[in-house]
Amino acid sequence: MAAQLTRRERQRQNTLAEIRAAARHLLVTQSPAAVTINAVAREVGMTGPAVYHYYAGLDDLHAAMTTAFFEELAGAMTAARDACPATQPGRRLLAIARAMRQWAITHRPEYCWLFTRPAPPADQRRPDSPEHRAALGFERVWLEEAATLWETDPFPVPDLDELDPSLRKQLRAYSATTGGRLPPEAAHVFLTSWIRLDGLLCMEVLNQLSFAFTDVTPLFEECLREVATKFGISYERPV
Amino acid sequence: MAAQLTRRERQRQNTLAEIRAAARHLLVTQSPAAVTINAVAREVGMTGPAVYHYYAGLDDLHAAMTTAFFEELAGAMTAARDACPATQPGRRLLAIARAMRQWAITHRPEYCWLFTRPAPPADQRRPDSPEHRAALGFERVWLEEAATLWETDPFPVPDLDELDPSLRKQLRAYSATTGGRLPPEAAHVFLTSWIRLDGLLCMEVLNQLSFAFTDVTPLFEECLREVATKFGISYERPV
């Protein structure tokens, strides 16, 4: 399909990627604040205003970075998933979680970027922006596998009637967004597991655990073991 | 003790506080990026360079904000704690956790600020900076109460020998920093509980849960119930 592009269009795509790479390089080697139009321009050997021919402004460049990071992260997760047989969604789920942390700690600035980017409240987002679509694609990897697990080998769920009414309502709403693949009570297990894993990861990459921990891996594996229990799958040590 | 200060020194303290207030106002009403020396100066009716007579620069002002936020948060937690009798550390622990979330969601920009401020790795911090001392004071509220609970009514702990060796080592090191008030196995319960509560809070304030939840309160209370179980204390509904 690249061959279908004209020479000019290919050049343009190259430059777009080069600019993104320069921006990422600045993020990783310096800081989020160092990702400026001018600094990026210097990095690729242009003047500042030239960058505006490729990205509409700083916000647009930032959004492109976010999109690229989400896609790369989701790619790492699906790759790890596909290394396990599709007949074992439990193992796949663990593989996905581990790949996610692996990407997060080997690309800490990028993961922090994703986490701390100013996320507007749900009611004022552009659901069709590439950024949002990439974020959805990322979320869906874990969701899809949990749904498959639920369908092939249902895990124990809490009694809906014993949950807080407000929570029940929210779970029903979320269940609907999965097209009913996960009923509300299964969504509860799914979401709380997700929150525990991602909450831990969030604290780790944001350096909020260094007051007590130098290596969070065993903590993550412990968390994973508990999540495995919740999902009714057997925990296996990482290879 | 305020009376012991000269008139000038009192004026100076007033201006320092006024500048901090203006900075906070900008943070809350605009964004973290809006907290600039010039904008703050405008807010208090000075020119930019005048602010440098009060704070050494933007970083210094930011650090002062962080310190003030930590102190206010710790204050809210101790106040809630002291509303419960000291003879019931379990109830106090719950009160502290709820006060922490309450402050976090009523002062969301400030809590995000604390969480996402670029925290340098543990090995390159100034342990005697006001910022660091305030952060310690905040952490200690929860720690002290857990230690008291442990001393008066020890909670169930995991077998140290069954923990990952690396984790064991880290727990021992952390236990030492508590002056031995919490042995390593109790520190494990303490730290994992902390991480679950704070991890959830982190995701909430960073808007990472809005894809599924509009009201995180029942989720937090569920989490608190599990934490209560871990600590062997009775969960009680919030008043």
Place this chain on the structure above:
DNA sequence: AAGTTTGCTTAGAGCCATTAAGGAAACATA
């Protein structure tokens, strides 16, 4: 009453984002 400290001012260097205007090269077309 004179000297010192303090609190502010303006001026200025050097970043930054962004827009406007224009030149040169590449491409398309007559």
Place this chain on the structure above:
DNA sequence: TATGTTTCCTTAATGGCTCTAAGCAAACTT
């Protein structure tokens, strides 16, 4: 091949930012 158009990039300029330097005036000290 000559002409027109699109594309890429430039410089210039506006205005915001951090921060330093120099200096004035009021307030304190002696």
